Amino acid sequence: MNRIEALYSLIDINDNVVDVGCDQAKLSLMLANRNQSSIACDISENVINRAKKSIDSPLIDLRVSNGLSNIKEEEADTLVLAGMGTHTILEILNNTKLRFKKIITISNNYHDILREKMNTLNYKVDSELIIYENDKYYNLIKFIEGNRQYTKKELLLGLNHIDKQLYKEYLNYLLKKYENIKLSSKDNNPKIYEMIEAIKNTNI
Numbered sequence: 175m176n177r178i179e180a181l182y183s184l185i186d187i188n189d190n191v192v193d194v195g196c197d198q199a200k201l202s203l204m205l206a207n208r209n210q211s212s213i214a215c216d217i218s219e220n221v222i223n224r225a226k227k228s229i230d231s232p233l234i235d236l237r238v239s240n241g242l243s244n245i246k247e248e249e250a251d252t253l254v255l256a257g258m259g260t261h262t263i264l265e266i267l268n269n270t271k272l273r274f275k276k277i278i279t280i281s282n283n284y285h286d287i288l289r290e291k292m293n294t295l296n297y298k299v300d301s302e303l304i305i306y307e308n309d310k311y312y313n314l315i316k317f318i319e320g321n322r323q324y325t326k327k328e329l330l331l332g333l334n335h336i337d338k339q340l341y342k343e344y345l346n347y348l349l350k351k352y353e354n355i356k357l358s359s360k361d362n363n364p365k366i367y368e369m370i371e372a373i374k375n376t377n378i
C-alpha cells in the first residue's frame with residue numbers, strides 16, 4: 175500500500191473530504207473513481223492550474239487555498255493534511271475555526287509534537303499506519319475529536335498501529351537510526367536517548 179492508498183483506506187464513502195496540499199490531487203482521483211466527491215486544494219496557483227488541465231471530473235472541486243482559508247463551514251467533515259511538516263499542519267489548524275470529525279495526517283517530522291499539540295486542539299489519535307514507499311517510512315495518523323492522556327512512549331512512537339508488522343520494521347529502522355546518531359553525535363540531545371529507550375521497551 176502506498177501513501178495515497180493508505181489515506182484512501184481510512185476514508186469512508188460518506189465522508190466529505192477536503193485534501194489540503196493536494197498537489198496532483200491523486201487522493202481525489204481515487205475517491206472520484208468510486209463516485210465520491212471531494213475538495214482538493216493547494217496554496218500554489220500553479221499546482222491548481224496544472225491539476226485543472228489534467229483533471230476533468232465534476233466530483234473534484236479544485237481550489238487555491240492557503241490552508242483552510244478558502245473552505246467554508248459545512249463543506250467538509252474530513253480533513254487530509256499529507257506531505258507537509260508538523261509545524262505547517264499545526265499552523266493550518268490554528269488558523270481556522272472549522273472543526274472536523276476526522277483528520278488524517280502524514281507529517282514528515284516531529285510526530286510527538288503533532289500528537290501532543292493536536293490534543294490541545296481537542297483531536298486525539300484514533301489509529302496509526304506505517305507506510306513504506308520508495309525506501310522511506312511514513313507515519314500516517316488518524317485523529318478524531320476528543321482528548322486523551324498519552325504516555326511518553328505513546329507520544330514518541332504512536333499508538334493503535336493498524337499494521338503491526340510494518341510498525342515493527344519501522345521501530346527497527348528507528349532504533350538503528352538513533353543508535354547511529356548516538357554514536358556519531360557530539361551533542362547529548364535527550365530526545366535521542368528517550369527514543370532508544372522507548373523502542374527498547376516496546377514489545378510487539
Ligand SMILES: C[S@@+](CC[C@H](N)C(=O)[O-])C[C@H]1O[C@@H](n2cnc3c(N)ncnc32)[C@H](O)[C@@H]1O
Pocket residue numbers: 177194195196197198215216217218221239240241242255256257258262266280
Ligand atoms: C509534498 S506535497 C504533498 C502532496 C500530497 N498531499 C501528498 O501527500 O502526496 C505538499 C503540497 O502542500 C502544499 N502546501 C504547502 N503549504 C500549504 C498550505 N499552507 N496550504 C495549502 N497547501 C500547502 C504545497 O504547495 C504542495 O503542493
